Amino acid sequence: MATERTFSILKPDATARNLTGAVNAVIEAAGLRIVAQRRIRMSDAQAKKFYEIHAERPFYGELVGFMTSGPVVVQVLEGENAVARYREVMGATNPAQAAEGTIRKQFAQSVGENTVHGSDSPENAALEIAQFFDDKDIVG
Numbered sequence: 001m002a003t004e005r006t007f008s009i010l011k012p013d014a015t016a017r018n019l020t021g022a023v024n025a026v027i028e029a030a031g032l033r034i035v036a037q038r039r040i041r042m043s044d045a046q047a048k049k050f051y052e053i054h055a056e057r058p059f060y061g062e063l064v065g066f067m068t069s070g071p072v073v074v075q076v077l078e079g080e081n082a083v084a085r086y087r088e089v090m091g092a093t094n095p096a097q098a099a100e101g102t103i104r105k106q107f108a109q110s111v112g113e114n115t116v117h118g119s120d121s122p123e124n125a126a127l128e129i130a131q132f133f134d135d136k137d138i139v140g
């Protein structure tokens with residue numbers, strides 16, 4: 001397995017509850033290295049672009065509204081098989097279905113306010129990373 005990068009967002013429900021450090025502790029304990037990290041306020045245009053793939057879904061407006069409702073922390077994570085590994089660590093999208101010990105089981109409040117986002121494929125990871133980071137800002 002090769003070293004890989006994935007894109008992560010700690011969502012507004014995480015920053016609102018001061019969970020940045022607690023979530024990062026789970027990420028690091030899982031063997032993923034945080035090689036870039038920035039706290040930002042996502043603009044409406046950024047959130048719409050980021051979630052473009054969900055534009056036709058009934059929850060799109062709510063999702064964009066939530067992601068712009070407070071600060072988020074955007075991150076690049078690096079490690080063996082990082083995309084799949086982070087999805088394992090996050091747990092199911094719906095916290096009610098998330099496995100014990102996962103970030104969403106521990107911290108998420110609902111399917112919308114679910115604490116973290118992680119890329120679903122290496123291809124999307126590269127696109128998502130490029131939306132928020134320059135190569136020079138990623139220090140592996």
Ligand code: CMP
Pocket residue numbers: 054059062063093111112113114116117118
């Ligand atoms: P994320 O991994 O960021 O990618 C898409 C997001 O859409 C997902 O996490 C959920 O937070 C959100 N989502 C999925 N289903 C619903 C839903 N039924 N209502 C609100 N948000 C949803």
